[in-house]
Each structure stands twice: as C-alpha cells, then as structure tokens.
Amino acid sequence: MNLKELFETQIPVGPEHTPLPARIEAGRRALRRRRGYAAGTTSIAAVVTLAVLTMVGNGDLSADRDSSPATASESPTAGPTYTPAPPDEELTSAIPVANWAGCVSGPPSDETSEEEFEPERRCADDMAKYGTEGQLKRRDGVQVSRRVDDPVIDGDAVEASVALELIYDGHTKWYFLEHGEHGGVLVADPVKDEAVAGMSFDTWAKQLGPLTDPGHRYPEMKDAEGVTRVGTAWYDQDGELMIREDAEEIDRVDDPLAYDGRSVALAAEVDGTEWWTLLSGDPGQHWVMEPAGDGDFRDWVDTQVRELYTKPSGFRLTVAENGEIKFEDGLLEVVDQITNPDLDWFTEPGEQSALIMVDSGTGSGQHPMLVRTRNHLFDGAIELVQSPGRRGQEEETLEQVLTRLQNEGL
Amino acid sequence: MRRAEREAAYSAYVAARQTHWRRVAYALCGDWHHAEDLLQIALTKLYVAWPKLAIDGREDAYVRQIIVRANIDEYRRPWRRERIGVEGPEPVAREELAFEDRSELMDALRDLSPMQRKVVVLRHWLGLSIEETATELKISAGTVKSHNARGLERLQSLITEESR
Numbered sequence: 001m002n003l004k005e006l007f008e009t010q011i012p013v014g015p016e017h018t019p020l021p022a023r024i025e026a027g028r029r030a031l032r033r034r035r036g037y038a039a040g041t042t043s044i045a046a047v048v049t050l051a052v053l054t055m056v057g058n059g060d061l062s063a064d065r066d067s068s069p070a071t072a073s074e075s076p077t078a079g080p081t082y083t084p085a086p087p088d089e090e091l092t093s094a095i096p097v098a099n100w101a102g103c104v105s106g107p108p109s110d111e112t113s114e115e116e117f118e119p120e121r122r123c124a125d126d127m128a129k130y131g132t133e134g135q136l137k138r139r140d141g142v143q144v145s146r147r148v149d150d151p152v153i154d155g156d157a158v159e160a161s162v163a164l165e166l167i168y169d170g171h172t173k174w175y176f177l178e179h180g181e182h183g184g185v186l187v188a189d190p191v192k193d194e195a196v197a198g199m200s201f202d203t204w205a206k207q208l209g210p211l212t213d214p215g216h217r218y219p220e221m222k223d224a225e226g227v228t229r230v231g232t233a234w235y236d237q238d239g240e241l242m243i244r245e246d247a248e249e250i251d252r253v254d255d256p257l258a259y260d261g262r263s264v265a266l267a268a269e270v271d272g273t274e275w276w277t278l279l280s281g282d283p284g285q286h287w288v289m290e291p292a293g294d295g296d297f298r299d300w301v302d303t304q305v306r307e308l309y310t311k312p313s314g315f316r317l318t319v320a321e322n323g324e325i326k327f328e329d330g331l332l333e334v335v336d337q338i339t340n341p342d343l344d345w346f347t348e349p350g351e352q353s354a355l356i357m358v359d360s361g362t363g364s365g366q367h368p369m370l371v372r373t374r375n376h377l378f379d380g381a382i383e384l385v386q387s388p389g390r391r392g393q394e395e396e397t398l399e400q401v402l403t404r405l406q407n408e409g410l
Numbered sequence: 411m412r413r414a415e416r417e418a419a420y421s422a423y424v425a426a427r428q429t430h431w432r433r434v435a436y437a438l439c440g441d442w443h444h445a446e447d448l449l450q451i452a453l454t455k456l457y458v459a460w461p462k463l464a465i466d467g468r469e470d471a472y473v474r475q476i477i478v479r480a481n482i483d484e485y486r487r488p489w490r491r492e493r494i495g496v497e498g499p500e501p502v503a504r505e506e507l508a509f510e511d512r513s514e515l516m517d518a519l520r521d522l523s524p525m526q527r528k529v530v531v532l533r534h535w536l537g538l539s540i541e542e543t544a545t546e547l548k549i550s551a552g553t554v555k556s557h558n559a560r561g562l563e564r565l566q567s568l569i570t571e572e573s574r
Binding site: 003004006007008010011012013014015017018020023024026027028030031200202203345346348351372374382 | 417420421424425428429432433436437442445446447450451453454455456457458460513514515516530531534535537552555556559562565
C-alpha cells in the first residue's frame with residue numbers, strides 16, 4: 001500500500017476557495033490587530049489617564065446594531081447568523097452615553113499597578129453586557145471589530161445572545177453574552193488563552209452554539225452535602241454510586257471498566273434530554289458524558305472502553321539500571337514485572353519495554369501496564385484495562401496477559 | 411519589504427499552495443468547512459509573519475504547523491466538555507458528504523482515532539520523521555510509533571475490507 005500515492009490521488013480538491021482578496025484582507029486585519037496590541041502593551045503609562053476617563057462612561061451597542069450592516073435577523077427565532085461586522089472605524093463613532101454602573105467609577109489609588117489597568121482586572125464584565133431590558137451596552141472606548149448575533153437561541157432560558165470581538169486599549173477580547181433569566185457570560189482572550197490560540201473569531205463563535213445549546217448543557221444539582229454535582233451520576237466520598245433522583249434510567253452497564261465494581265455506564269434522561277455517561281471511581285477517575293447519539297448506547301460504551309485501552313497515560317516513573325520500574329509519585333506500586341517481553345510491535349530498535357502489574361493501594365485490585373523506555377528513560381505507557389467480557393473472571397497473571405497480547409494484540 | 415511586494419509574494423504562495431494545504435486539513439478533520447477554517451487561520455497568521463518566513467523559506471513548515479496545532483487546540487478547548495476523555499469531534503456523517511468527496515481512503519481515515527489520523531497524515535503524506543511528528547503533535551516519539559503502528563494496521567484492514 002503506497003500511502004503517499006493514495007493520499008495524492010484520493011483526497012479530493014474540495015469546493016471553491018475563498019477569493020484571494022478576502023484572504024489578504026483577513027491578513028491585513030490580523031496585522032492591524034497585532035500592531036494595535038503591541039502599541040497597547042508598550043504604552044500603558046500613557047493611556048492611564050484616558051482609561052480612567054473612559055471607563056466611567058459607557059456605550060450602547062443598540063446604536064451599532066441599528067446602523068450596522070452586521071446586524072443579523074432581529075428575530076431571536078431566526079437562528080444564528082455569522083455576518084462579519086464592518087471594520088473598526090465604522091463602529092467607533094458617536095456612542096450614546098447612558099448610566100451603566102460599571103465596576104470602576106473613580107480614579108485608581110496611588111498604589112495602583114499598571115496591571116490593574118488591564119480591562120479584565122477592573123471588572124469581569126466591564127467591556128460589554130446586556131442591560132436589564134436586553135439592551136446591549138459596551139464601555140466607552142471599547143471598539144467592536146466583529147459581531148455575531150444570536151449564535152445561541154435557548155428558548156425560555158435565553159432571550160438573546162451575541163458574540164463580540166472587542167478591542168479596548170489595544171487588548172482584544174472575545175465575549176459571548178446571553179440575555180435572559182439564565183443568561184451567562186463567556187470571555188476568551190485570543191492573545192493569551194492557549195485554549196483559543198490559532199482560532200478565528202468566527203470559528204469560536206460558531207462553536208458557541210453546540211456548546212451552550214440547552215441540549216448540551218450538563219445537568220447540575222447539589223447533593224446531600226451541598227456539593228454541586230455535574231452530570232446524571234457520580235461516586236460519593238464512600239465510593240457509592242449516586243444517581244440523580246430525577247434521572248430516568250434508560251439503560252445501564254455495570255462496571256464496564258472492570259474497576260472492582262466502581263465503574264458504570266448509564267443512559268439516563270434528565271429534563272427531556274438523554275445523556276450517556278461512563279464514569280468510574282478509583283483508579284481511573286474516568287468521566288465521559290455526552291448527549292445521546294444516533295447509535296446504540298451499548299456500542300457507544302464499547303467504543304469508550306476501547307478508547308481507554310489504547311489511551312497513553314501520563315505517568316511519572318523511573319527505570320533502574322536493571323530495568324526495574326518504579327513510580328515517582330508512589331501512587332502506584334509495581335507488584336510484578338516482565339522485563340523486555342517479546343512484543344516487537346510495541347518497541348523499535350533501541351527501545352526497551354516492560355509488562356508490569358500495578359497496585360493502586362486503594363483495594364480496587366491490580367491491573368497490568370505496558371511500559372516503553374529508551375536509555376532507561378520513560379518513553380510511554382499503556383494501561384491494560386480488563387475487558388468487559390472478562391468481568392467476573394479471575395484476574396490474569398502477567399504471563400497470561402503476555403500470552404494474550406502476543407496472540408491477540410491490544 | 412513594501413506592502414505591494416509582500417502581498418504579491420504572499421498571493422503567489424497562497425495561489426500555489428492553498429489547495430494542497432486545504433486537502434491536508436481535510437484529511438485531518440474530515441470536514442470541508444472546518445478545513446477551510448483551519449486553512450484560513452494558517453494563511454492569516456502566515457500573512458502577519460510573512461516577511462520573516464519568506465526570507466527563511468519556511469512558509470510550508472509554518473502553515474503545516476498552524477493547521478495541525480489549530481486542529482489540536484480545538485480538540486483541547488476546555489469548553490468542549492461533552493467530549494471529555496475523548497480526542498476529537500464526532501465523525502462526519504457520511505451521508506452528508508457530497509458524492510465527489512467519497513473515497514476509500516477518506517472513509518478509512520474517518521474510522522481512525524483523531525491522533526492516529528494525524529500521525530498517519532504527517533508521517534505518510536507529508537513525510538515527517540517520527541521525531542518531527544512528535545514535535546508537531548506535542549507527544550512523545552514512542553506515542554507516535556504506537557499511533558502509527560495501530561493507525562496503519564487499521565487503515566490497511568479498512569481499505570482491504572472496502573475493496574472487497
């Protein structure tokens with residue numbers, strides 16, 4: 001199989017490209033933002049006075065919305081739109097000033113550090129917000145460079161929403177605001193947040209829909225101790241499985257991870273939404289939860305468990321000269337080891353491996369791991385979780401595990 | 411470098427390479443809209459970094475890195491909570507694909523785990539070494555090898571199955 005040739009011949013060319021002028025314009029905008037940011041970070045002292053003066057005022061975005069070609073549908077039921085806002089300069093003029101009691105209303109004290117003039121330090125929601133009547137407001141001095149109206153429509157809970165790319169004093173922030181009884185605020189910093197590094201504002205805004213869609217919001221409730229619990233089920237401090245009282249159980253697989261009874265896969269409905277959950281107590285502390293898919297719940301469970309089998313682990317361990325493995329943090333103890341087992345698919349020349357049996361010390365049993373090393377340094381590990389099909393059977397010895405791996409692979 | 415010169419050189423590069431890089435993005439993510447987003451992210455950053463990169467002749471490496479890492483970062487977003495514990499998005503529904511997008515290879519790629527798919531694309535299409543792939547994906551060389559071995563094995567069996 002010549003893969004390179006396959007890629008070259010079988011990956012399609014795809015639809016028409018974005019016109020070149022649009023790509024260049026996107027680059028120009030990014031360059032302007034970058035230069036603006038650089039200017040903002042190097043002249044903080046110069047803008048201190050300006051910041052104090054402008055932060056006590058405020059702006060009303062409704063003027064922008066009424067006059068801007070970026071305005072999307074005025075009807076919240078019309079669904080999301082992703083129209084770019086016009087360039088900065090068209091949005092920075094003549095902002096009506098209203099009385100928004102912002103978080104900062106006076107001059108800073110003499111001890112104020114430069115950092116305190118970063119917009120996010122003054123108040124978490126001080127760049128833009130919804131007023132009580134659903135009127136969008138922004139601080140005076142804040143520019144809107146891009147805007148997406150109603151990326152999320154959430155029936156009764158949220159009456160309106162907006163995603164904004166805002167610039168204040170050279171800092172760019174992405175705001176997602178919801179107006180309504182359960183409305184919230186989500187703020188991202190495209191410069192500093194690793195989570196959004198490399199992402200365009202439009203991509204970020206498009207992701208907000210599925211993120212905040214009511215069908216994708218995790219149910220939350222307080223347990224008997226007043227601890228907020230997320231999801232349909234959880235293990236309490238005693239390791240006992242707790243399922244929400246208002247959850248309607250649809251299907252359930254007990255201990256799919258073979259964690260000595262402390263794992264469960266659950267299909268349950270809460271408030272009209274069916275959720276599929278896979279969770280465990282020790283030793284994995286694994287938790288996956290998502291809205292029910294189109295497929296079969298049991299197939300989903302099998303897939304999740306299989307993912308776990310092959311998921312590389314981030315353990316910290318040391319390798320002695322004689323190949324003996326030890327865990328640095330002491331959380332796991334190696335109780336048995338086969339050094340350099342005959343599993344050539346797991347290593348390449350120059351690498352060593354070990355099949356080990358580990359004990360977490362929690363009384364939840366032991367499980368095998370495959371560890372790969374190079375020059376006595378840890379290179380990677382795979383936890384070998386007992387398959388659901390072996391549940392209830394006697395635990396395998398390392399030799400039996402090795403035989404199984406040699407015959408069947410992972 | 412004057413703006414006109416910069417944009418002329420940038421335009422020439424984009425015209426010559428955008429199809430290739432969008433195909434790579436598509437192979438990584440399996441969705442044309444997402445692939446276009448990834449490409450646009452990379453080309454926008456390339457425009458900003460152009461004067462330095464063009465002199466060094468590192469345009470391709472830069473674009474490749476942005477596409478791969480932007481794709482990774484998206485999987486690591488903290489608010490993608492519905493996928494905790496799992497890398498990558500839902501597979502693209504095949505029935506939504508246009509006829510011309512169907513190929514044995516793409517169908518097989520979609521059945522790989524996201525990391526297996528990235529490793530296979532970087533190693534066997536773009537010709538990166540194990541170490542280069544590890545650096546690009548921010549994982550260990552050993553993990554690259556594991557994903558590579560399992561990805562290739564799976565790919566081969568899937569393509570063989572579909573050919574029957």
